[in-house]
Amino acid sequence: MNRVYILLGANIGDPWQQLAAARLEIEERIGSIELQSSIYESEAWGVTDQPVFLNQVLAVSTAYSAMECLDIALDIERDLGRVRLKKWGSRVIDIDLLYFNEEIINTERLKLPHPYIQERNFTLVPLVEISPQYLHPVLKKINKTLLLESKDTLTVKKHIHEHL
Template sequence: MNTVYVLLGANLGDPQRQLAAAREAISAELGVIVTASSIYESAAWGVTDQAAFLNQVLIVETPYEALHFLALTSRIEERLGRVRMVKWGARVIDIDLLYFNQAIIDLPTLQIPHPYIQERKFTLAPLAEIAADYRHPILGMTNLALLQACTDPLLVKKQLLNNDIQVPQ
């Protein structure tokens, strides 16, 4: 079994519903969602003239290897309405692989750890919530230490109501 840290993000349509649909698809098709962070809201990063994003990190146990997992998440994104037009642009759903076990993968189609983890509070806040002590395999710092050192100025707010999140205990 492999442990994958996944970031979900959405800012078009009904982002809460899109995150829920992504969680359902991941659970049904990719493996067991072991842990889910709270949902966080933040202003857009990169391309800033767009609606705020909702983001959530999942820890998933899966039998799939990294490239196969990535291909399956891409299919889920497409099925949920994702259209890739502008890098860092608005989207119905985004599913990013952050970490895959302790692997370091540097391929044209996949970089693990995700190359922007340490630069983005909207990724680090939910990561630190559910995996504070996990060490970045390249930087050697924990997710909590990365969050504390992050200079990203964007405000990231935890959503107060996440009644639809169900993770097996």
């Protein structure tokens, strides 16, 4: 079995419902969710004039390859209403692959580990919650160290909500 770390994000529509729907679809189509972080609220990264995001990281056990996981994740995004209009823009749902085992993949369609992990606290904070000691296979630093060294100044806070 493979382990894939997946980041979920949403900031329009009903983000709580979208994250829940994404988790269900991932469990049905990709594999068993072994670990899931709390849900975090963060300011938008990249394009800042948009609503706050809700983010969550999942660790999923899967029989699929990294490329198959990417294709399924894109299908889930589309099925949940994602329309790609603007890079880093508002979205109903975003499903990003962060890590796949300890593999390093660098193709036009897929780059793993995700190239922005170390630059985004909205990814690092939930990742450290569920897997602080995971070693980034390129940077050779654990997630906890990446968070401590992050230059990202955007606020990320754990969100308590009745939907959980």
